[in-house]
Amino acid sequence: MYGGTELVGEGILKGMAETARNFFGSFVSKDRLTTVQYPEERELQIEVARDFPFLVYDGADWQQGMRCVACQICEKECPPKCIFIEKSKDKKPDANGKPQFYPAVFDIDISVCMSCQICVEVCPFDAIKMDVDYSLSTDDRFGGLLLNKQRLSKSNDYYRKIHPTEAAEVDARLAGERARQEAKAKAAAEATLATAAVQPASGESR
Amino acid sequence: MIHLVQLAQQLDQVFVLAKHWLLGYVPAGVQPLCSAVLSVLSVILVFPLLFAIVTWIERKGLGRMQNRYGPNRVGPCGILQPIADGVKSLTKEDIVPITADHAVHFLAPVLLVSASFMDYAVLPIGRNMVIVNLNAGVLFFFAVGSLMELAVFMAGWSSRSKYTLLGAMRAIAQMISYEVPLVLASIVVIMQAGSLSTVAIVNRQATYTGIWPHWFVFTPWGFAGFVLFMIAATAESNRSPFDLPEGESEIIAGYYTEYSGFKFALFFMGEYIGMFATSGMAITLFLGGWSAPLSFLTWIPSYFWFFAKLLTLIAVFIWVRGTLPRLRMDQLMNLAWEFILPMTLLNIITAGVWYYMPTGSIRWFVCSCMVIVPCILLSRGLKQKKRFQVRTYHFTQ
Amino acid sequence: MILAVLTVAGMASAMGLRNAVHCVLALTLGFTGVAALYLQLDAQFVGLAQIMVYVGAVAILIVFVIMMTHRSEPAAPPNFISLWTVGSVVAAAVFAVLAWAICCSAASTQGLPPQPGVTVQQIGDALMHRFLLPLEIMGLLLTAALIGAVVIAMGHKEDMK
Numbered sequence: 139m140y141g142g143t144e145l146v147g148e149g150i151l152k153g154m155a156e157t158a159r160n161f162f163g164s165f166v167s168k169d170r171l172t173t174v175q176y177p178e179e180r181e182l183q184i185e186v187a188r189d190f191p192f193l194v195y196d197g198a199d200w201q202q203g204m205r206c207v208a209c210q211i212c213e214k215e216c217p218p219k220c221i222f223i224e225k226s227k228d229k230k231p232d233a234n235g236k237p238q239f240y241p242a243v244f245d246i247d248i249s250v251c252m253s254c255q256i257c258v259e260v261c262p263f264d265a266i267k268m269d270v271d272y273s274l275s276t277d278d279r280f281g282g283l284l285l286n287k288q289r290l291s292k293s294n295d296y297y298r299k300i301h302p303t304e305a306a307e308v309d310a311r312l313a314g315e316r317a318r319q320e321a322k323a324k325a326a327a328e329a330t331l332a333t334a335a336v337q338p339a340s341g342e343s344r
Numbered sequence: 345m346i347h348l349v350q351l352a353q354q355l356d357q358v359f360v361l362a363k364h365w366l367l368g369y370v371p372a373g374v375q376p377l378c379s380a381v382l383s384v385l386s387v388i389l390v391f392p393l394l395f396a397i398v399t400w401i402e403r404k405g406l407g408r409m410q411n412r413y414g415p416n417r418v419g420p421c422g423i424l425q426p427i428a429d430g431v432k433s434l435t436k437e438d439i440v441p442i443t444a445d446h447a448v449h450f451l452a453p454v455l456l457v458s459a460s461f462m463d464y465a466v467l468p469i470g471r472n473m474v475i476v477n478l479n480a481g482v483l484f485f486f487a488v489g490s491l492m493e494l495a496v497f498m499a500g501w502s503s504r505s506k507y508t509l510l511g512a513m514r515a516i517a518q519m520i521s522y523e524v525p526l527v528l529a530s531i532v533v534i535m536q537a538g539s540l541s542t543v544a545i546v547n548r549q550a551t552y553t554g555i556w557p558h559w560f561v562f563t564p565w566g567f568a569g570f571v572l573f574m575i576a577a578t579a580e581s582n583r584s585p586f587d588l589p590e591g592e593s594e595i596i597a598g599y600y601t602e603y604s605g606f607k608f609a610l611f612f613m614g615e616y617i618g619m620f621a622t623s624g625m626a627i628t629l630f631l632g633g634w635s636a637p638l639s640f641l642t643w644i645p646s647y648f649w650f651f652a653k654l655l656t657l658i659a660v661f662i663w664v665r666g667t668l669p670r671l672r673m674d675q676l677m678n679l680a681w682e683f684i685l686p687m688t689l690l691n692i693i694t695a696g697v698w699y700y701m702p703t704g705s706i707r708w709f710v711c712s713c714m715v716i717v718p719c720i721l722l723s724r725g726l727k728q729k730k731r732f733q734v735r736t737y738h739f740t741q
Numbered sequence: 742m743i744l745a746v747l748t749v750a751g752m753a754s755a756m757g758l759r760n761a762v763h764c765v766l767a768l769t770l771g772f773t774g775v776a777a778l779y780l781q782l783d784a785q786f787v788g789l790a791q792i793m794v795y796v797g798a799v800a801i802l803i804v805f806v807i808m809m810t811h812r813s814e815p816a817a818p819p820n821f822i823s824l825w826t827v828g829s830v831v832a833a834a835v836f837a838v839l840a841w842a843i844c845c846s847a848a849s850t851q852g853l854p855p856q857p858g859v860t861v862q863q864i865g866d867a868l869m870h871r872f873l874l875p876l877e878i879m880g881l882l883l884t885a886a887l888i889g890a891v892v893i894a895m896g897h898k899e900d901m902k
Contacts, residue, residue, distance in 0.1 A: 146719060146720060146723035146724075150667070150668065153667045153668065154663060154664070154667045156667075157409040157663060157666050157667045158409075158663065160408065160409050160410070160411055161405065161408045161409045161663075161666075164408040164409075164411060165408075170411055171408070171411055171412070171413070172411050172412070173411070173412045173413050175413070445760075445762075445763075448762075448763070448766065478785065479785055479860055479861065480785045480786055480789050480861050483785075483786065483789045483790070483793065483861070484789050486793060487789045487790070487792035487793035487796075487797065488792070489797075490792070490793055490796065490797025490798070491792070491796060491797065493797065493801055494769060494796065494797075494800060494801065494804075497801065497804055498766065501762055501804075501808075509808075513805075513808070516801060516805075520798070520801065523797075539862075540861050
């Protein structure tokens with residue numbers, strides 16, 4: 139059980155050689171000195187890093203361009219139930235011009251949120267995405283970690299900056315849907331125009 | 345050329361000459377007292393400064409060995425960290441447990457630091473630079489070193505706490521067990537030098553054949569003695585890997601758990617000063633004291649060589665601390681009594697054989713064999729003994 | 742003079758203090774005082790050996806013994822024994838006899854010539870040449886004592902098992 143073939147003290151000398159290599163190597167190579175001096179230096183986060191959710195809005199006005207339509211699916215799917223939504227009474231037009239409900243109150247308690255990303259996965263409108271900002275600590279222990287709608291809203295440009303690939307994919311999909319909607323609307327408009335053009339003709343011939 | 349030699353000699357003796365010059369201003373009756381005070385004052389100023397620097401070196405060195413920066417916030421490269429530590433320990437509240445024995449609790453760090461500083465009285469730091477040239481200098485060193493154990497016990501017992509008492513008992517057991525090999529390892533040097541006086545021992549080693557010095561470490565028995573002395577010295581000062589009595593992860597802080605603020609700083613300093621003193625004694629006994637390693641380097645002042653060797657030994661201590669895991673109490677005691685002690689006894693016999701054999705390569709070969717072969721056999725034999733066995737408890741039902 | 746006072750005070754408090762560990766520490770102070778007296782008399786080897794052996798080993802041995810046997814808290818206040826007066830008379834008498842013997846001895850009346858300082862070399866020579874047999878017998882005696890202690894302790898362990 140003890141290998142009797144090595145010399146006495148050989149293990150110690152090998153260990154000391156390793157620490158000496160660490161000592162001298164720490165001045166020359168990065169992988170012998172793995173400390174990142176936070177907060178002056180920061181490690182780059184991978185692209186799919188996630189911390190807490192945020193609401194995406196298109197355009198410049200956060201209230202006007204918010205994608206969320208208060209369908210409350212994320213509230214129901216959230217495992218620790220940290221999302222609190224109150225639907226509005228009136229409607230406002232969304233990116234496609236269609237009038238939709240909007241959340242009058244949208245609170246996420248990030249002290250409860252476990253960053254599971256389920257709300258992102260179930261949202262049919264790509265309205266809620268994961269942020270990468272982790273320095274959200276505060277000394278207000280009663281309301282400081284309950285983020286409201288305004289604090290949660292960040293623009294689509296920000297989303298493109300933090301998750302370029304995802305944002306590109308979402309933008310492409312939404313643009314495609316909008317294009318399809320427009321094409322359908324145009325086809326419907328042309329169809330009504332065609333029936334309108336046919337009807338007077340038929341009305342005239344009668 | 346003569347001017348350079350004279351300049352080198354004056355540089356070598358600059359502290360002695362400075363002291364004589366200062367004593368010239370003092371009336372003749374008071375001169376012995378002033379001389380003693382000046383020497384002691386220089387020790388008290390230099391070695392705590394060295395202690396501060398060594399704490400910085402240790403933290404940076406250990407950090408780099410463990411793939412991290414050491415302290416680097418306080419000054420450039422954290423060089424002012426010892427000052428920050430000093431300010432912290434001076435301004436911390438001095439908490440003494442209510443049930444503690446206040447007199448003994450207060451005296452323990454005092455005794456430890458006093459005993460540690462008294463050790464320097466016989467270390468020759470340079471040519472003609474020893475505080476007291478005692479005839480039995482080495483004996484004085486070990487005698488005063490044994491006072492440290494009493495201080496450790498006082499600290500541990502007076503705090504009236506289970507951690508401290510347990511740590512103190514372990515610490516004393518360790519220190520006593522390793523004091524025997526420490527003394528035996530130095531006996532070989534005394535045998536060869538023929539004197540207990542540290543100055544005489546260094547003078548014996550300060551000669552050269554060709555360019556090589558006559559340091560005792562360059563002989564087989566001297567090398568073995570040096571290694572054994574260093575192992576015992578590491579254990580005497582409760583340093584890793586023998587720091588179970590004070591291991592932070594094992595027993596909180598052992599015998600100085602209940603000390604805070606300045607008293608803790610005194611303990612810390614006492615331990616390090618003791619470490620420097622024992623290293624200094626190793627340098628005196630084995631590494632030639634203040635003599636230069638090569639004969640053409642003797643123009644560099646003697647105290648420079650002493651401190652260079654001291655810093656090298658301290659660096660080795662730090663290196664060993666960063667490498668080895670802590671030894672368990674029974675492993676520690678087994679090492680002392682079953683391996684180190686027989687090796688020191690064999691070393692004494694080897695040194696005797698060396699003394700009586702005629703000079704030449706034959707005695708190198710014989711003595712090297714006498715040191716290396718038992719070492720290998722003993723270590724193999726001890727390893728064979730350790731089989732996994734059912735643990736028997738002797739003091740419980 | 743100061744050393745003598747220190748030594749006597751140390752030994753007296755070793756008898757007088759209530760806490761056992763305080764007594765040991767006072768005893769250690771007394772030992773150190775004796776060692777300092779030896780050093781003052783230029784007996785370097787004996788003085789340093791006194792520190793190394795008594796303070797470094799014997800005191801710690803006594804401390805260990807107290808730790809392992811002494812269970813209670815600081816002891817009850819000392820009783821006033823009626824034999825106290827008789828004891829002090831006897832102690833005073835012994836002191837008087839010793840003092841008279843020292844004062845009337847040849848050393849203080851005639852004034853001995855200053856003894857040459859005994860170096861360690863001389864002690865070593867004497868041990869190896871003149872007192873070799875006593876040295877070896879003492880070594881054997883100590884070994885026998887050590888082995889006896891180990892045997893008794895191991896026998897004790899066997900009992901406990």
